[in-house]
Amino acid sequence: MDIDAEMRRKIAVSLAATVSFVVLLVVVGMEYAEDPTPDTPGGVVLQQPGGLALVGLFALFVFVMAGVGVYLDRAEQ
Numbered sequence: 001m002d003i004d005a006e007m008r009r010k011i012a013v014s015l016a017a018t019v020s021f022v023v024l025l026v027v028v029g030m031e032y033a034e035d036p037t038p039d040t041p042g043g044v045v046l047q048q049p050g051g052l053a054l055v056g057l058f059a060l061f062v063f064v065m066a067g068v069g070v071y072l073d074r075a076e077q
Contacts, residue, residue, distance in 0.1 A: 010072050017068050021061045028053045 003011075032050020037043050046054070 009075070013068055013072060014065075017061075017064055021057070021064075024057055025054075028057060 028050055029046070032047045032053060033044045034047055035043065036045050
């Protein structure tokens with residue numbers, strides 16, 4: 001199956017947006033995580049500002065993917 005240049009561009013742009021979202025999720029998790037029980041390993045809780053950052057990140061991802069879709073749709077014409 002051959003993938004033409006237009007489809008490669010769509011895949012690359014979508015993959016870049018998704019990878020950046022995952023990286024930002026990891027950054028938020030590392031920045032706002034705290035260990036509620038230092039004696040017992042394995043329990044991690046996200047602080048309240050981290051929850052807000054996570055919700056904002058989800059909203060940003062939705063808007064970025066909508067923008068990517070508009071960009072790719074207009075780039076075809």
